Amino acid sequence: MLGFGGTFAPTASAAGTLISQSRPVLASSLESANFPAGAIVDGDPTTRWASVQNSDPQWIQIDLGAGATISQVELDWEVAYASAYQLQTSNDGTTWTSIYSTTTSTGGNQVLNVTGAGRYLRVYGTARGTQYGYSLYEVKVYGTATSSTAGYVFANPPVTGVVPSTYNPPHAYFHEFQAQCSANHVLPDDPIVFPNQPGASHLHTFLGNTSTNAATTVPSLQAATSTCFAPLDKSGYWMPTVLNGTTQIIPVGTQTIYYKTGVNDYTSVRPFPVGLRFLVGSPAATATQFATDPGYVAGWECGDTYNSIDIPVTCAAGSQLEIRYQAPSCWDGIHLDTPDHKSHMAYPVNGVCPPDHPVAVPMIEFKMAFPVSGDMSQVHLSSGRGFSFHYDFYNGWDPATLAGMVTHCINGGLQCDDTGYDQSQPQKGAVLNSQGYLL
Incomplete structure (x- = not known):
């Protein structure tokens, strides 16, 4: 079922519970370590994820930790937005189902009422709206967890926004x-x-x-x-x-x-x-x-x-x-x-x-x-x-x-x-x- 874009703020009754905050995030690419994937779920509207430039498609996905019913997704695009993209869900991170699709996005803040279910939510960009890559300040997923979280123990606080280090420090024989x-x-x-x-x-x-x-x-x-x-x-x-x-x-x-x-x-x-x-x-x-x-x-x-x-x-x-x-x-x-x-x-x-x-x-x-x-x-x-x-x-x-x-x-x-x-x-x-x- 297709949702629709807008600029109004979601209400608690319409949106359900925010289930994406501080969850693990994986992206197809990073412009640099300054724009990590985890920025989209850190609750900070000034940090952002950015993909590499001049390349389509690109995607970013959130692991909700368990199966969930998704009722609303809020996207806060930076200037580098997607003119065409899909919201997709998956139970295994491999097979994806589209729950929203547009080819006429104008970016900005978009609140999308959707109907979908899965453990993973992915924003899949197929066409850039600018000469830059794709960039999002926040992605907020609202809904209700439907699968048991038994066996999961969560860190408090979680460690988010980390980019794996590729730095080669001075050689040391032991550490x-x-x-x-x-x-x-x-x-x-x-x-x-x-x-x-x-x-x-x-x-x-x-x-x-x-x-x-x-x-x-x-x-x-x-x-x-x-x-x-x-x-x-x-x-x-x-x-x-x-x-x-x-x-x-x-x-x-x-x-x-x-x-x-x-x-x-x-x-x-x-x-x-x-x-x-x-x-x-x-x-x-x-x-x-x-x-x-x-x-x-x-x-x-x-x-x-x-x-x-x-x-x-x-x-x-x-x-x-x-x-x-x-x-x-x-x-x-x-x-x-x-x-x-x-x-x-x-x-x-x-x-x-x-x-x-x-x-x-x-x-x-x-x-x-x-x-x-x-x-x-x-x-x-x-x-x-x-x-x-x-x-x-x-x-x-x-x-x-x-x-x-x-x-x-x-x-x-x-x-x-x-x-x-x-x-x-x-x-x-x-x-x-x-x-x-x-x-």
Whole structure:
């Protein structure tokens, strides 16, 4: 059904609820970083998105986060407007349905009463009204959410208006720091995948926060203690338990959890928001999926055995079984969690975050060692074969402490230990004292 243009302001009764504010936005192109896609939903009438010049078609789309019934769309065009465009909706971001079309637009402020439904709303420009590109100050979508938002946890406030950095800073060999954390309990719980369902998961070995269980929340993490060197790293870290037959094999002593840059521009990495949580890898992965996952580093190792996709059948006596695995390091800026516990995170592409996950955050790398060797024929994970390895992260860092480590070590291009000290550059000092607190 076609809508119509106008210059009147929408009323609450006609428009429904504003459902586009601060939602993720993706555009076909940007004129420059000064005109980001997210400007159209930031509520600021002075910021705008602009496409590249002299190119048709161009588009910009809003992810409403869930299915919605759309009743009205307000467009506030800059001087560079579209003379011909469509409003389109989609449930999957791939197949689109037009709910409004015009070839005689004159730009300005347009309030369009429409009838449509979908998770995504796209403005699809086919003809420019000027010699410039397309430019919008705001796109406001009004309607009613029709699908459940269960499983979505929203950041408050969201991080919008970020453009993935393509800057190449001065070369640094390292841009990382360590978190040294020990294992402290084993439970058949997973507070991310099975929240408030104790016993619903395979066994997990938990490191860091001593309270992590099925009922874990941000307040419960903050109220508990940690077995990490930095007492204010109250994050929950967990992975499937290693078993030799029925005997649990628990890592001995502290294990190294690296916080690194995953993008070329290490100066653009910012701290995790409190409460961010995600799953790395998959307990259902096949051997091929495990070995080709972006997080795969070197597989399983022990003694002289390296790069094994499954747990080796034998390991040299006295050696340890080891695994390294890397997490995605690009965040959508909107969600602390999503129903699949992955979609709000993404891996960089050629060292740059993708446009729909523009916020660079630390790349976590697990480096775990298990004291088992010799005959490994009965060694397996609680989740299955070795290629089912995965891990979970639930951020409980004290914001000031994490920010200090990220700024000094990652943004500063240093190779820091767990105090934020780079022994090759001692003149730059540390971040934490010998008790693990900010200096």
